[in-house]
Amino acid sequence: MFCRDFFELWPRAVVTDLSRLHSDHCPILLKVGVEDFGPKVFKCFNSWFLREDFERTVRLAYALAPRGGSVDRTIQLKLQNIKKAIKGWWVETKAKEEEEWKRLKENLECIERVAERRDLLDREREDRVMLLKRINELVKIKGRDLRQKAKVKWAVDRDENSSFFHGVVNARNLNNRIVGLKIEGQWVSNPKLIKDEVLLQFQERFTEPLTRRPKLWFISRLCHVLKLEGKEMNLLGALSLKSFTKPIDNGVKPYLYQIESASYPIRAEENPTIQECQIEDNPSADKEPNSTVVP
Structure with a gap:
């Protein structure tokens, strides 16, 4: 009862087996929803460093970052300002690349339709070559991001099967996603309650059992004992x-x-x-x- 194509189209689908108390068979509940667990973790992709305006954006954000009192506070403010600037830059860059992708495809389709009616001129052939070159560059950049998301390294770098990478990313997200937890005997699917329970479990496992650690008082006492005839002795x-x-x-x-x-x-x-x-x-x-x- 598993359809791979279905989960590729709806990766956030959840299947639940219900009780057969009021039915003569095992009812199955299928839900497709979006769980809001808060903002996503910031990730930096390798393809960003290949863009010309990325370094300029980072340098400008670093220079314009406010300064705090201590050194740690200053570094924190600089990193926060760089992160904010990169997010805004990526939104604009992604929108521009999508528009450029659509425009390149439309121009290429227009040239292909002209080629069906007559022979292309030299200028039209050059335009077609330039369009294909730019489209291949955009495809290569998207494939590099997909490889980084899927955390898969190919033996051959030119093999960019985007459908495979999408499948790997969706499968990884499906395995790492927490649909619900059983808390105090009840099934809970509320994201806020799930986050609180996970935080509580980690706090119980990583909390310091001793409120006060023992002090190494014997070192000073040993030095006092080893003082004989007014001569300080070397411990080693x-x-x-x-x-x-x-x-x-x-x-x-x-x-x-x-x-x-x-x-x-x-x-x-x-x-x-x-x-x-x-x-x-x-x-x-x-x-x-x-x-x-x-x-």
Whole structure:
């Protein structure tokens, strides 16, 4: 029960299967409507950069944009002014190209009718060649926009099957369109309610669960602890633990600690497990640091 040609003509059609409570078959409801979800997202097409007046429009809008207090506000105002100028420029350009398209087709048809009655003159042949060249340019520009809308890249750039691109665009819009949502057990098709529900779902999933993040207070406290004998210690190079040897099992499991440090002397009274550990002030000396076996 699917007709591809129907959806190409009416891409916004919606098919709904109704309940068969009051019928001996499954009734199908077909609606063709336009859902207003607000203004469309601004898109910039690559073909705009090929037009001569596009760059001039952008430069003029950038120069005439108002300035705000901060840098961020100024950039925002400039982008808004450029967007507004491009929208107005595109409406005028599109209308002019449509009028030019109709005029070129009428002139070409007129020359073709003359060619059926008599041979064309040299000037008429040149006019026909120029008309065909301009028509092909407009067709190529429209095909480039359709390829960008459909997000399809052809292996051969000259293949511009407009019907195929229209089908791809309509199919993509049909798949991405939200016809309705089931909210609290009820089917809702109102665009405003659908937008509010989608926004609520995203807010629940991306809201910060912690109202107050933990502060890294231990860094300042660690710096305070590592201040020994009036010398500020480097957090990265304060202690250089070369190696910790394995416990030596001689009945009482003594431990052998071998520690190298440039500025942190460890005293026996600070750690009861180490009776004596002398660390050289100069780790680059040839003398090895003293190691003590503590029973």
